[in-house]
Amino acid sequence: MPRFLIVLSVIYLVMAFYGLQGFKTLFKSVWVQIAYGVFFLAAWLNLIIRVLNYTPGDGVRGQIALAGGIFFSFLMLALVLGIVLLLEDVVRLFVFGYNKISGVADDQTRFFPSRRKFISGIALGIAALPFGALLYGMYKGKYNYKVLKYELEFDDLPEAFDGYQITQISDVHSGSFDNREKVAYGIDLINKQQSDVILFTGDMVNDKAVEMEPWADLFSTLKAKDGKFSILGNHDYGDYTSWPSDDDKTRNLEDLKNLQKEIGFDLLLDTHRYLEKDGQRIALMGVENWGRGGFKKAGDLEKAKKGISKEDFKILMSHDPSHWEDVVIQDDYHFHLTLSGHTHGMQFGVEIPGWVKWSPVKWRYKYWAGVYQELGQFINVNRGFGFIGYPGRVGIWPEITVITLKRKGLT
Structure with a gap:
């Protein structure tokens, strides 16, 4: 497997797992969470299979281009979702550290602050914009003369x-x-x-x-x-x-x-x-x-x-x-x-x-x-x-x- 694809796969899987943490905050159903993982894994595995079966000289078109487009759409979803959640985690870490240093220690501040549903919702909403746009671009945008x-x-x-x-x-x-x-x-x-x-x-x-x-x-x-x-x-x-x-x-x-x-x-x-x-x-x-x-x-x-x-x-x-x-x-x-x-x-x-x-x-x-x-x-x-x-x-x-x-x- 090409080295760049290995690196890209690691980034993809890490960000997808990280985004899952926010997704779980919004959706408590185990089946919805499983569906999230299945879709991400399917997009990744589809690309890997296409790359491994790629014949040099065929060019980037057809099924491998489609697989790459779908993978990239999910990658953007994971990246944007992960970045917003990471910013929230930085704030959570700062609040937790401040509480410890300042000596605040009641039942609400003794533990690491929980992820807020509101922020997870905003993160998913923002991430859905490029994700939906990229899928639309493949479905209709390419012939929107x-x-x-x-x-x-x-x-x-x-x-x-x-x-x-x-x-x-x-x-x-x-x-x-x-x-x-x-x-x-x-x-x-x-x-x-x-x-x-x-x-x-x-x-x-x-x-x-x-x-x-x-x-x-x-x-x-x-x-x-x-x-x-x-x-x-x-x-x-x-x-x-x-x-x-x-x-x-x-x-x-x-x-x-x-x-x-x-x-x-x-x-x-x-x-x-x-x-x-x-x-x-x-x-x-x-x-x-x-x-x-x-x-x-x-x-x-x-x-x-x-x-x-x-x-x-x-x-x-x-x-x-x-x-x-x-x-x-x-x-x-x-x-x-x-x-x-x-x-x-x-x-x-x-x-x-x-x-x-x-x-x-x-x-x-x-x-x-x-x-x-x-x-x-x-x-x-x-x-x-x-x-x-x-x-x-x-x-x-x-x-x-x-x-x-x-x-x-x-x-």
């Missing part, structure tokens, strides 16, 4: 493209899908936007091209007047799984490229296309993955720029937003709009439009979800269409972005 619409204005947008509509999707991670009806609903929602062009900004699979094959017919139904274009994300290269040989890994990437072509995507590999309308045009560019912090740096912006004028209106597709931060916004070509994904918003956070926008991923990425503007240039970081690892989403829902380009000064 949201259409987010933005209108972006530019001084130099060609007049013919005033009102031009783009639909962006990203991070499909088809290897994690487990509900064809829900995915079909998401595809239909994309088509209902009736955008001029559909742009996909990488991570079609978790690891292998075959993951996309069961879903290819659905994605083939995506339609837009000016076509649909795509780029590669870090997961598309097959770097996070094992391969019998380098040739197999190379063949897998070629299979994925061919599959994207069969679906109808024009895959942009450090190159560009021009979108034309009424005799005017804008440049659409796409680079291979370029990421900071150990992620593949395959993208070649200079190569993609060849044949494009500085005066052209430019839209860049680059999977990782760190590329925009570290390279793109400093480039003298001025990229009007960059479209990225990659972060998923960590699939966990709190968003109340106009009030709160938070996710732990903000500590890793400055630009992690939504539209940002720097140096007169925009980026939209899509929260992702799919999911990976934790088989769900909490607060950060799967996203379909619709961006309308507007020229300033036109009515």
Whole structure:
């Protein structure tokens, strides 16, 4: 068994037992207490069995991902419950010590203070919030598609493209899908936007091209007047799984490229296309993955720029937003709009439009979800269409972005 899983198991079991002490304060029925233990043990044993039967190269999806999600939900329940009870125990210990030192010794203070039912109830109530949210995220949140619409204005947008509509999707991670009806609903929602062009900004699979094959017919139904274009994300290269040989890994990437072509995507590999309308045009560019912090740096912006004028209106597709931060916004070509994904918003956070926008991923990425503007240039970081690892989403829902380009000064 992996060492990290042993450590995690010890923490889990200790905190679950500790939380049981507070649970017993609230529920005196032995059968309810037994049920508490059975559920915790079942979640733990299910994960252990899945890990021990895991085949390297399969990726974190399917039953092992589900087992991990359930285990993590119970772990959060135990941790939050245990932390609140620990704080109460610190107070209980302080009160007991104070009584001893001060010489108070009546029938109520002679013994260690008992756990209070009120505090145990608060602890369980607080712990139930992340527990319930994580379970909801796996049951429904992962397919809770949201259409987010933005209108972006530019001084130099060609007049013919005033009102031009783009639909962006990203991070499909088809290897994690487990509900064809829900995915079909998401595809239909994309088509209902009736955008001029559909742009996909990488991570079609978790690891292998075959993951996309069961879903290819659905994605083939995506339609837009000016076509649909795509780029590669870090997961598309097959770097996070094992391969019998380098040739197999190379063949897998070629299979994925061919599959994207069969679906109808024009895959942009450090190159560009021009979108034309009424005799005017804008440049659409796409680079291979370029990421900071150990992620593949395959993208070649200079190569993609060849044949494009500085005066052209430019839209860049680059999977990782760190590329925009570290390279793109400093480039003298001025990229009007960059479209990225990659972060998923960590699939966990709190968003109340106009009030709160938070996710732990903000500590890793400055630009992690939504539209940002720097140096007169925009980026939209899509929260992702799919999911990976934790088989769900909490607060950060799967996203379909619709961006309308507007020229300033036109009515």
